[in-house]
Amino acid sequence: MEITGLTKRYAKGQDRYAVRDLSFRVEQGQVLGLLGPNGAGKTTTLRMLMGLISPDAGEIRVFGHVVRPGAPVLSRVGAFVEGAGFLPHLSGRANLELYWQATGRPAEDAHLAEALEIAGLGDALERAVRTYSQGMRQRLAIAQAMLGLPDLLILDEPTNGLDPPQIREMRDVMIRYAAGGRTVIVSSHLLAEVEQSCTHLVVMDRGRLVQAGPVAEITGGGDTLLVTPAGGPVGATTLEKIAALEGVGSVAAADEGILVRLDGVTPAELIAELVRLEVPVAAVGPHRRLEDAFLTLIGGAA
Known part of the structure; x- marks a missing residue:
């Protein structure tokens, strides 16, 4: 994935930028941590990467293809950004199955068993989602993002609502996922977890790139x-x-x-x-x- 000159301005105010002239590259097999204080432009960047909003300038290329709303290449991208919406009266399993049916892709391509193993919800998978805790909803949402085992996985604050053992498990999931040749981009405020799970970092502040490179290079x-x-x-x-x-x-x-x-x-x-x-x-x-x-x-x- 390559981002070049990415710029997004707020609707009001000509000098207020959410993202300004942002450029960086992510290679296959990397776990990239996207860091920055509140208001740095991280979520706006992820939303543009997913094709949910369009940039004012610059471009994003994923696997060589330009990302825009509805671009076919987005079928190779899985994402969990700003929470996921579920039908509360249906079970966790039914929600995942319905989501995959909505993509129009063959059921055997969902790799549902692998996603459910990652979720680790046990018997709760058969319960209505309205009975789930925040942590359980979080794990179900991440399993949903992993359906189809996308080549690029985007996770925005994936450890919100998780307890320490679950956070450690999520760290291992991201490392294993990328080890299979796929790429993970994760935005998180838990810097200690980022340091242990990510191979590379992009640090943003006020919409601009501050530094990018391997974790070892930035920290040591x-x-x-x-x-x-x-x-x-x-x-x-x-x-x-x-x-x-x-x-x-x-x-x-x-x-x-x-x-x-x-x-x-x-x-x-x-x-x-x-x-x-x-x-x-x-x-x-x-x-x-x-x-x-x-x-x-x-x-x-x-």
Whole structure:
């Protein structure tokens, strides 16, 4: 899948963009995490990718074909975005069967048994959906997205309503799904889960691309350092002075100290500048947690 120059503007306001000049590529077999704070444009991007809304500019190509509403290539895409609608008086199994019948594709192509195994609902499959908990509805919706074993699977906040064991199970499902040669795009606020389940990341903020690449590169590429001040936290004024240094990309306060993203300055040069600013430094080293790398990429905004 390749996104090029994707732009979507809000209906009101000429300078308000949901997505602006967004470009990135996803390869077969990857589990891509789409990250960003609220309002970053993640769901708008996913809705354009699914052909639900049209971009104002740019294009999306999936398996070489341009995505637009009703495009035939969308039959190779499964998606769970902003919840799924079910008929509450019917059982979970009946809902999945009706959904697949509506696609007009042969019943044997649904791979219903595999989807039901993923859902893990047990006897609840035969109960009316109105009796389901939020977590059970979530698992049924994800099973619905996997019907037909699509080549590209899009999941928007798939772990909402799931308990920790179910979240771990969902992580394993995504990894296994992509290992079969398919591609998964997942949007989530659970950064620790993203770090464990995704191979690649796209970080967005205010509709624009901030960074894209392998998880290991973003979390441990050596451009994010943890500065541990001696004598406790430093004040906002000191943080501003560090952020203003030439070659520093961004600065964010963390529980353990100060996260500094390097953008041209070397670690040795940064230490020298900290000494010049009279910042009492106890230690400086690489920091590899996705949560902290994410905070530095978006400038500490939540």
